[in-house]
Amino acid sequence: xxxxxxxxxxxxxxxxxxxxxxxxxxxxxxxxxxxxxxxxxxxxxxxxxxxxxxxxxxxxxxxxxxxxxxxxxxxxxxxxxxxxxxxxxxxxxxxxxxxxxxxxxxxxxxxxxxxxxxxxxxxxxxxxxxxxxxxxxxxxxxxxxxxxxxxxxxxxxxxxxxxxxxxxxxxxxxxxxxxxxxxxxxxxxxxxxxxxxxxxxxxxxxxxxxxxxxxxxxxxxxxxxxxxxxxxxxxxxxxxxxxxxxxxxxxxxxxxxxxxxxxxxxxxxxxxxxxxxxxxxxxxxxxxxxxxxxxxxxxxxxxxxxxxxxxxxxxxxxxxxxxxxxxxxxxxxxxxxxxxxxxxxxxxxxxxxxxxxxxxxxxxxxxxxxxxxxxxxxxxxxxxxxxxxxxxxxxxxxxxxxxxxxxxxxxxxxxxxxxxxxxxxxxxxxxxxxxxxxxxxxxxxxxxxxxxxxxxxxxxxxxxxxxxxxxxxxxxxxxxxxxxxxxxxxxxxxxxxxxxxxxxxxxxxxxxxxxxxxxxxxxxxxxxxxxxxxxxxxxxxxxxxxxxxxxxxxxxxxxxxxxxxxxxxxxxxxxxx
Ligand code: ADP
Ligand code: TPW
Numbered sequence: 407x408x409x410x411x412x413x414x415x416x417x418x419x420x421x422x423x424x425x426x427x428x429x430x431x432x433x434x435x436x437x438x439x440x441x442x443x444x445x446x447x448x449x450x451x452x453x454x455x456x457x458x459x460x461x462x463x464x465x466x467x468x469x470x471x472x473x474x475x476x477x478x479x480x481x482x483x484x485x486x487x488x489x490x491x492x493x494x495x496x497x498x499x500x501x502x503x504x505x506x507x508x509x510x511x512x513x514x515x516x517x518x519x520x521x522x523x524x525x526x527x528x529x530x531x532x533x534x535x536x537x538x539x540x541x542x543x544x545x546x547x548x549x550x551x552x553x554x555x556x557x558x559x560x561x562x563x564x565x566x567x568x569x570x571x572x573x574x575x576x577x578x579x580x581x582x583x584x585x586x587x588x589x590x591x592x593x594x595x596x597x598x599x600x601x602x603x604x605x606x607x608x609x610x611x612x613x614x615x616x617x618x619x620x621x622x623x624x625x626x627x628x629x630x631x632x633x634x635x636x637x638x639x640x641x642x643x644x645x646x647x648x649x650x651x652x653x654x655x656x657x658x659x660x661x662x663x664x665x666x667x668x669x670x671x672x673x674x675x676x677x678x679x680x681x682x683x684x685x686x687x688x689x690x691x692x693x694x695x696x697x698x699x700x701x702x703x704x705x706x707x708x709x710x711x712x713x714x715x716x717x718x719x720x721x722x723x724x725x726x727x728x729x730x731x732x733x734x735x736x737x738x739x740x741x742x743x744x745x746x747x748x749x750x751x752x753x754x755x756x757x758x759x760x761x762x763x764x765x766x767x768x769x770x771x772x773x774x775x776x777x778x779x780x781x782x783x784x785x786x787x788x789x790x791x792x793x794x795x796x797x798x799x800x801x802x803x804x805x806x807x808x809x810x811x812x813x814x815x816x817x818x819x820x821x822x823x824x825x826x827x828x829x830x831x832x833x834x835x836x837x838x839x840x841x842x843x844x845x846x847x848x849x850x851x852x853x854x855x856x857x858x859x860x861x862x863x864x865x866x867x868x869x870x871x872x873x874x875x876x877x878x879x880x881x882x883x884x885x886x887x888x889x890x891x892x893x894x895x896x897x898x899x900x901x902x903x904x905x906x907x908x909x910x911x912x913x914x915x916x917x918x919x920x921x922x923x924x925x926x927x928x929x930x931x932x933x934x935x936x937x938x939x940x941x942x943x944x945x946x947x948x949x950x951x952x953x954x955x956x957x958x959x960x961x962x963x964x965x966x967x968x969x970x971x972x973x974x975x976x977x978x979x980x981x982x983x
Contacts, residue, residue: 426598428558428589432520433459435565435602436491443854445469445478445847446493447502450536451522451586456493467854467882469847470874472499476506476519477847477872478854480579481834483516484642485855487609489572489580494521497537501544506847508548511579513837514639516572519545520582522589526556542583550578558591562602573609576723577642612722614739619747622693622718622735627756629691631763632658633678635703638665639696639721641831643741649695652745657758659685659767663697664835668827679823680778681770687712688766694719696741699730700838706731720744782824789937790965791816794891795824797942798863802826805859805949809834809852813845814865816898816966817891821863843871845888850875853884859949860886866915867896873924879954880928887948887955889941890921899963917963925956933957 426434432455436444443465448456460466469475472494479490490510494503500521510517523542524535532538546552551571555564564582572580626632634656640649650670653660659678662669670677678685686703692715699706699717706717707730716734719727720741727736737744758764782796798821802810806828812821812835827833834848846869849862869890879886893899894917901911922932931953933944941959948955 424595425592426558426595427592428561428584429455429458430462431558431561431593431598431602432565432584432589433462433464434599435562437462437464438602438604439565439569439608440488441491443467443482444491444493445475445482445851446491447472447475447495447499448493449495449499451589452493452495452520452584455522455589465854467850467878469850469878471872472502473505473843474847474850474872474875474878476503476517477509477844478851479519480506480510480513480515480517481844481848482851482855483510483572483577484513484638484834485831485852487516487573487642487644489516489518489569490851492517492519494519495537496521496523496541497539499537500539500541504545504548507545507579507581509579509837509839509841509844511549512839514577514642515579516577517579518568518572518582519549519579520584523554523583523585525585525587542581545581545583548579549581550576552581552583554583554585555588556585558588558593558598559601561588566603566605569605569608575609575612576721576726577609609740611743612739614720614737614744614747616747618735618737619744619751622720622737623748623751625691625716625718625735626656626658626693626752630760631688631690632656632693632759633685633689633691634658634660634693634695635663635697636660636666636669636695637663637697638837640741641666641669641696643696644830645742645745646830648742648745648749652749652752655749655752656756657764658693659759659764661685663702664822665831665833665837666697667822667833669830671828672826673828678767678771680774681767683710684770685767686710688763689713689715691716691718693717694721695745696721698726698838702838720748778824786962786965787937788962789941789960790962791820791891792824793938794889794941794959794961795820797938798861798889798945799825801861801942801945801949803828805861806832807858808832808949809849809856809858809860811835811845811848811852811860811862812864813842813868814863814891815867815896815969816893817863817865817868842868845869846872846875846879849886849888850878850882850884853879853886854882858885859952860884861945861949862886862888864888864890865896866890866892866894866919866921869921870915873921876925876930876954876956877928880925880930884954885949885952887945887957888925889945889957889959891961892919892921892958893961893966894918894963897968898966920958922956922958925954928954930954930956934960936960 482490
């Protein structure tokens with residue numbers, strides 16, 4: 407009898423083993439495609455999905471707010487060329503993640519937002535389900551593509567389509583809608599396994615047309631005052647060696663956009679960063695590599711761009727061309743293939759730019775670098791932005807492999823100018839939208855994806871958007887050192903309520919706040935520093951120990967300007983100047 411019982415049990419177990427379900431298929435499909443990490447926040451109906459993912463060897467990082475998980479996924483995409491995955495619950499959780507998905511799309515970072523959702527039957531009749539929302543319709547205008555899977559046997563296709571849409575062509579955000587019922591659907595394990603797709607060549611190379619390459623090289627050869635402008639698309643493309651070769655072979659001065667800093671070390675003799683205004687205004691031919699002529703480049707026109715010029719634009723997206731000004735020589739393809747083709751065409755026959763142009767650039771650079779050194783050397787008390795940044799500049803120089811996350815207004819603008827980067831994809835910042843709140847999400851993902859320390863330098867306002875994630879950082883014991891530049895407010899901390907009333911001015915925070923205590927509350931290390939020397943000691947200790955650290959760096963509340971260097975976009979404040 408006992409034997410028969412055992413036999414029945416074994417049989418039942420085999421039957422059971424032979425089944426799979428939506429939960430397992432989603433995880434298997436992600437793993438099959440080399441996706442190892444999920445950034446998310448659990449709840450009905452995705453808690454079990456997250457649990458199973460962890461049980462099946464994926465790394466699941468649970469956040470305190472979905473926007474931060476989404477930002478982590480987005481930057482993971484930028485860092486790895488694989489879509490970063492964010493997992494949220496329905497309606498509010500989904501919406502919290504959606505800002506990050508839109509930000510990823512705007513920045514051309516590959517990401518997949520996976521959200522659980524209510525059943526179609528109920529949503530479409532608006533019958534009032536728990537956290538009901540037509541998420542697919544809401545997501546669609548904010549991402550590159552949006553898909554919903556209704557049947558377990560389509561999960562493989564859904565995940566494959568999401569991956570391809572995220573990483574091919576211009577990368578971006580993809581929404582994948584998974585109704586709760588789908589996750590629980592079961593099907594035969596073998597059939598399920600066969601339904602999964604391992605995506606072959608998800609971001610195919612796109613070779614530029616030879617005549618486009620010829621046109622670009624001709625234009626470049628005829629230039630008297632050429633300039634190369636590298637954007638974060640160039641950093642993303644991982645064509646580091648060829649990009650360096652292009653710059654060095656042509657001898658053309660180059661400017662990195664902020665997240666392209668470090669693609670070549672900022673100390674490279676051909677870097678024109680310290681002569682930015684001069685080269686933008688004076689250049690006659692500009693070669694754009696993975697950079698859009700958007701607001702960050704004054705739309706390619708106006709006073710910033712001074713003298714008339716012709717543009718060569720290397721980009722994967724043909725519709726980017728002529729979006730702001732006429733592009734004389736578009737080169738459409740992936741940056742790796744385009745830069746290789748340009749190098750090939752140039753061969754050894756490229757005459758470097760004339761001494762007149764190079765000397766003029768160097769002269770401006772030397773003058774501005776001397777001015778900057780003077781500003782940095784000043785011992786201001788109380789500590790100001792430059793005093794604090796002087797020591798951080800040396801810290802990054804001594805630790806070039808760390809990721810440097812940066813957000814704020816003055817904190818961002820000054821740090822970008824002062825802190826040299828030495829390696830590609832190490833500077834992670836507010837990007838195309840100039841969005842606050844990416845700090846902790848970016849810091850967590852940078853630590854997870856690179857397994858190296860992270861230094862996050864945030865304005866006190868900027869930090870507040872994602873500050874609760876210090877708990878996440880402590881929970882996962884990540885080697886992240888946060889420096890909050892605390893000047894008591896947004897931009898600065900001396901504004902007064904114009905009515906003289908009791909309420910504080912709209913840009914003010916609690917004076918003398920101690921952000922370091924937040925980190926201590928969760929078992930991390932907190933420091934309160936008021937001098938550059940104290941700051942330096944605290945950061946070095948954090949990098950040495952690898953422990954989660956938050957340094958509250960007290961900055962003169964009167965230092966800083968409205969909107970940092972965006973003042974010209976703020977009509978009220980420009981009017982008052
Ligand atoms: P930045 O803000 O640094 O100026 P942008 O985000 O404006 O950079 O521009 C990045 C550009 O790079 C986008 O137009 C995008 O289409 C392009 N791009 C991204 N990845 C690639 C790639 N692998 N090959 C070619 N172009 C790319
Ligand atoms: C999502 C508007 C731009 S910069 C900034 C805000 C609120 C904060 C600046 O103060 P902070 O830095 O961080 O203390 P500093 O160095 O000048 O003192 N909401 C979003 N994004 C943006 N960009 C804003 C508001 C803004």
